[in-house]
Amino acid sequence: ARRPEDIGHSLWTTFQRVQENVIRGGQPGRSAQGRRLQTRPVGSIDRGVSLNRALWMLAEEMRKLKG
Numbered sequence: 001a002r003r004p005e006d007i008g009h010s011l012w013t014t015f016q017r018v019q020e021n022v023i024r025g026g027q028p029g030r031s032a033q034g035r036r037l038q039t040r041p042v043g044s045i046d047r048g049v050s051l052n053r054a055l056w057m058l059a060e061e062m063r064k065l066k067g
Helices: 011-024 045-066
Strands: 028-030 036-038
Antiparallel strands (some): 028 036
16 A cells, blocks of 8 residues: 555455556566566556556446445
């Protein structure tokens, strides 16, 4: 969590954390070969909008499953 407000396990706080991390980038990871890497920020507004829509649809499906 980047801020104290981001702490929590509700669907909404999780959605917000994932959304921010996807859009801003900078998340550490490893390549298939084991090299360290960081995600890149989304630079395009259109790409950001489509990612937000996809994330929202995933959150809606999770809400239905947890229902």
